[in-house]
Amino acid sequence: EIVMTQSPATLSVSPGERVTLSCWASQSITTNLAWYQQKPGQAPRLLIYDASSRATGIPARFSGSESGTEFTLTISRLQSDDFAVYYCQQYNNWPWTFGQGTKVEIK
Amino acid sequence: QLQLQESGPGLVKPSQTLSLTCTVSGGSMSSSDYYWAWIRQPPGKGLEWIGSIFYDGRTFYNPSLKSRVTISADMSKSQFSLKLSSVTAADTAIYYCARHVYAIGLDHWGQGTRVTVSS
Numbered sequence: 001e002i003v004m005t006q007s008p009a010t011l012s013v014s015p016g017e018r019v020t021l022s023c024w025a026s027q028s029i030t031t032n033l034a035w036y037q038q039k040p041g042q043a044p045r046l047l048i049y050d051a052s053s054r055a056t057g058i059p060a061r062f063s064g065s066e067s068g069t070e071f072t073l074t075i076s077r078l079q080s081d082d083f084a085v086y087y088c089q090q091y092n093n094w095p096w097t098f099g100q101g102t103k104v105e106i107k
Numbered sequence: 108q109l110q111l112q113e114s115g116p117g118l119v120k121p122s123q124t125l126s127l128t129c130t131v132s133g134g135s136m137s138s139s140d141y142y143w144a145w146i147r148q149p150p151g152k153g154l155e156w157i158g159s160i161f162y163d164g165r166t167f168y169n170p171s172l173k174s175r176v177t178i179s180a181d182m183s184k185s186q187f188s189l190k191l192s193s194v195t196a197a198d199t200a201i202y203y204c205a206r207h208v209y210a211i212g213l214d215h216w217g218q219g220t221r222v223t224v225s226s
Contacts, residue, residue, distance in 0.1 A: 001170070032210070036212075038154075043218055043219050044216060046213060049214075055211075056214075095156060095167070098154040100153045
């Protein structure tokens with residue numbers, strides 16, 4: 001099983017700041033990685049797929065990148081609507097696995 | 108627009124079988140581009156993939172749950188189902204159904220249904 005590790009667990013930031021979230025895979029998953037945003041009481045929403053492609057309707061301030069087994073989600077200028085929990089997920093190998101999540105909270 | 112809706116009992120007794128159904132509307136289930144998945148989230152915790160079914164009926168399960176899980180589908184009714192046997196309190200969670208598009212990810216989710224295991 002591929003283990004996905006996210007860092008940090010919690011990030012306290014102010015609106016307007018640039019935010020970088022990290023996700024590491026325990027082995028190669030090529031670019032078969034997705035990022036999801038989850039707000040309280042809601043289902044997750046797909047933000048990024050194929051490590052760096054934005055899903056339909058996702059604002060340009062969200063971007064993803066990949067360097068080997070390290071993946072990054074960047075929010076260029078955090079808006080109030082972006083405070084949420086973010087999960088990475090690999091779909092390269094069965095079983096599909098999620099990271100434990102990073103909570104982005106208001107500073 | 109594609110929509111998914113979970114349905115089933117919100118309370119299940121320990122040792123019994125949890126049964127949920129996901130109804131898909133606004134699109135076809137019968138495409139080789141799609142997997143249909145179940146994911147769960149225990150209270151206050153992260154997401155756990157339970158298993159998926161392909162349009163041709165092939166199933167893929169999380170090894171940690173494989174001995175207790177069965178996922179099936181009725182394409183003619185646009186539904187797929189989850190059965191989880193011998194449940195315990197550790198199976199208490201919000202259960203989501205979702206569509207996975209090949210090489211893209213879980214692009215459509217149901218709203219989730221809360222299932223509590225308690226006597």
